[in-house]
Amino acid sequence: MNFKVKNDTFLRALLRQPTEYTPLWMMRQAGRYLPEYRATRRTAGSFLGLCKNPDFATEVTLQPLDRFPLDAAILFSDILTVPDAMGLGLYFAEGEGPKFERPIVTEADVKALHVPDIGTDLKYVTDAVSQIRKALDGRVPLIGFSGSPWTLACYMVEGGGSDDYAKVKTMMYKNPKMMHSILEVTAQTVTAYLNAQIEAGAQAVMIFDSWGGALSHSAFHEFSLAYTQRIVEGLIKEKDGVRIPSIVFTKGGGLWIESIANSGCDAVGLDWTMDIGVARQKVGNKVALQGNLDPTVLFATPDVIRNEVEKVLSSYGYGSGHVFNLGHGISQHTDPENAAALVQAVHELSKKYH
Numbered sequence: 001m002n003f004k005v006k007n008d009t010f011l012r013a014l015l016r017q018p019t020e021y022t023p024l025w026m027m028r029q030a031g032r033y034l035p036e037y038r039a040t041r042r043t044a045g046s047f048l049g050l051c052k053n054p055d056f057a058t059e060v061t062l063q064p065l066d067r068f069p070l071d072a073a074i075l076f077s078d079i080l081t082v083p084d085a086m087g088l089g090l091y092f093a094e095g096e097g098p099k100f101e102r103p104i105v106t107e108a109d110v111k112a113l114h115v116p117d118i119g120t121d122l123k124y125v126t127d128a129v130s131q132i133r134k135a136l137d138g139r140v141p142l143i144g145f146s147g148s149p150w151t152l153a154c155y156m157v158e159g160g161g162s163d164d165y166a167k168v169k170t171m172m173y174k175n176p177k178m179m180h181s182i183l184e185v186t187a188q189t190v191t192a193y194l195n196a197q198i199e200a201g202a203q204a205v206m207i208f209d210s211w212g213g214a215l216s217h218s219a220f221h222e223f224s225l226a227y228t229q230r231i232v233e234g235l236i237k238e239k240d241g242v243r244i245p246s247i248v249f250t251k252g253g254g255l256w257i258e259s260i261a262n263s264g265c266d267a268v269g270l271d272w273t274m275d276i277g278v279a280r281q282k283v284g285n286k287v288a289l290q291g292n293l294d295p296t297v298l299f300a301t302p303d304v305i306r307n308e309v310e311k312v313l314s315s316y317g318y319g320s321g322h323v324f325n326l327g328h329g330i331s332q333h334t335d336p337e338n339a340a341a342l343v344q345a346v347h348e349l350s351k352k353y354h
């Protein structure tokens, strides 16, 4: 029991302890589908202006919680703050998504990579974590996060988003040593970064391996999971006598759920492609599961949403160990009323399973 949090349902579910209902939060719950987010973003001037100012980051983190009775808050930031701090120069081109001024191309670029000083270069993130934790005042737990080394490397080598990951996968096959050097320094950075978030007040941490699913079976294990596992092993497991659970989310990772569950994490995040009941059978009592409603369901009506929520809940079945979530981030075109319908449906319909 975590006495510091009034609603600790989320933390208990991650540790597979009994709960009264299935807790939920939504990936990208603070974002453009909320008019109040768009207003704060206009005041801040840009998305990075929000991330780099702890006052704005706190404000937008709390916005979805003021609207919906969610069971967890997630730090408002981005996974790409890490390569930015490693010297790559993050920027957002209007309507084009994230880009780097200095992507990694040559061996010299790799040699120049360094573990940043988290306390200076990413101080705006740890400051935001402590400020959000204070503002939450124990309402719900705060989740800290990072990208996985593989997912970060995709952006670092491609220089931005990609449809086919041709540059980063070419490097992986042609020059695996170079790829491993990038992943090594990134894994060290991510471990220090997540531990700094925990020290600042994050009560659970999540690793987003959004592009792990682009890899072959053997490449996933060698270039993605091996590094995620090292990070999980290096995480602070307990703070002030309270367990800090970790969640590993691999988009497209359903095929590898057993090996992900063996990484030492407390919970595995699922995208919407896998039946969560089958996933539960495969992982047994090893980990909790987080997921896995297709975010597109939120484009339908409240009745449809309720029906689809029931399918996920009944597939997971009776007992604890399930944190309800979307299988990926909520779309910016979602009607907030439908997000409200989702939260209500999960809270109401899940009671009978506990």
Ligand code: CP3
Pocket: 026, 027, 028, 029, 030, 031, 032, 041, 047, 074, 075, 076, 077, 078, 079, 080, 097, 098, 145, 161, 208, 210, 251, 329
């Ligand atoms: O979940 C939350 O509410 C916390 C905030 C959060 C953001 N990004 C805010 C954001 C989190 C956890 C992320 C993680 C993230 N960022 C991932 C991993 C999760 C996933 O979606 O697979 C990735 C791959 C990124 C990189 C990234 N950041 C992209 C590709 C984009 C552009 C796509 C888009 O939706 O515009 C971003 C920008 C971004 N990150 C926005 C938000 C709210 C939109 C920025 C805006 O306001 O214009």
